[in-house]
Amino acid sequence: MDIVLVLDFPASEANTVIKEILNPDLNGNFVKRFQTPVLEVHSTESMPCNLDGEPYQADNIRFSVVEKAIDVVLPPDCPCI
Numbered sequence: 001m002d003i004v005l006v007l008d009f010p011a012s013e014a015n016t017v018i019k020e021i022l023n024p025d026l027n028g029n030f031v032k033r034f035q036t037p038v039l040e041v042h043s044t045e046s047m048p049c050n051l052d053g054e055p056y057q058a059d060n061i062r063f064s065v066v067e068k069a070i071d072v073v074l075p076p077d078c079p080c081i
Helices: 011-022
Strands: 002-006 031-035 038-051 054-064
């Protein structure tokens, strides 16, 4: 799972944040990128999230990759594989 975190930043750093978002090779001061099979986020406040188009809020959220959980039928010459 590819993770991109945007940390809290002052309005004066908005230009820096945009540059960091647009540069996938950069782990900057406000934008962090990494890969992991599991991500757990804990907060003292309820966090907004979107799960498959449905709004959701929670103090603790866990995301995980479940290999081969969805069977997908694609033609043999499909560029997706």
